[in-house]
Amino acid sequence: MVSQGKTGNKTGRTFAIFGTAVFLILAPGTVAGLIPWWICRWRLRPPLLGFTPFRVMGVLLIAIGIAVVFEAFARFALEGIGTPAPALPTRHLVVNGSYRFVRNPMYVAVMALILGQALFLGDVDLLEYAILPWLAAHLFVLFYEEPTLRRSFGAEYENYRACVPRWIPRFTPWYSATNK
Numbered sequence: 129m130v131s132q133g134k135t136g137n138k139t140g141r142t143f144a145i146f147g148t149a150v151f152l153i154l155a156p157g158t159v160a161g162l163i164p165w166w167i168c169r170w171r172l173r174p175p176l177l178g179f180t181p182f183r184v185m186g187v188l189l190i191a192i193g194i195a196v197v198f199e200a201f202a203r204f205a206l207e208g209i210g211t212p213a214p215a216l217p218t219r220h221l222v223v224n225g226s227y228r229f230v231r232n233p234m235y236v237a238v239m240a241l242i243l244g245q246a247l248f249l250g251d252v253d254l255l256e257y258a259i260l261p262w263l264a265a266h267l268f269v270l271f272y273e274e275p276t277l278r279r280s281f282g283a284e285y286e287n288y289r290a291c292v293p294r295w296i297p298r299f300t301p302w303y304s305a306t307n308k
Contacts, residue, residue, distance in 0.1 A: 139217075140209050147178055147211035152201050155212070156234070159261050160193070160241040173250035184247025193240035200233040214272065221281045223288050228301035231292050235265040268277050269294065 164170070177180050192211035201265050203210060208218025212234060226233035239262055277285045284306075291302045 141206065144205040144209050144211060144216075144218075144295055146203050146207040147213065147216050151211050151213045152197070156241070157240050160197075160238045160245075163257065164242060164245050167253050167257055168249055168251045170245070170246075170249060171251075172248075175250045176247060176252070176255075182247040182250070186244045186246070189240045189244030190248065191244075193237045193244055196233050196237035197241070200226050200237060203227065214276075217276075217280070221277070221284055221288065221302060223292075223302075223306070228292070228303070229297040231289065231294050232265070232269060233297075235262075235269070236295065236297070238265075266295075 162279075201212065203215075203222050204218055205226060208220050208222040210216055210218030210220075230236055239258060242254060242258045242261065245251070246258065274289070277289075287304060291304075292298065
């Protein structure tokens with residue numbers, strides 16, 4: 129990779145932050161915000177299966193989802209020097225923070241937000257809707273993202289892929305020689 133010097137690197141990082149913020153609003157904002165609102169208008173219904181603790185679980189999933197979405201997006205811009213948008217990918221493989229536990233923390237966090245809303249609001253339609261974004265993300269990861277990362281980052285990505293699960297987070301963080 130060619131060094132851009134201080135000015136080029138700062139411009140690249142500024143563009144990455146702006147592009148990532150726009151993508152954050154458009155993608156997760158639509159999938160985990162606007163569409164769930166269209167589905168249920170965020171009306172509180174009786175707890176699913178009459179089980180009130182689902183509301184608390186929903187709030188926890190929402191809180192965790194929000195924190196991970198912001199952390200994962202920030203890492204793309206600040207560490208990867210790029211965006212989550214396929215047209216403007218990162219320059220560096222991002223393997224720190226939540227990426228040490230699961231390869232796709234953005235998708236997992238968005239799913240946590242949707243499922244959290246469904247549990248908190250008691251809305252079965254949101255539970256059913258959650259299948260669509262998960263399936264779309266899964267297919268995108270399998271047929272575009274992983275092959276692209278293999279081509280772009282080679283052995284570095286293969287090592288990461290072998291150690292960090294795609295969807296279900298590890299209990300302990302993964303460390304490579306570069307993220308210790």
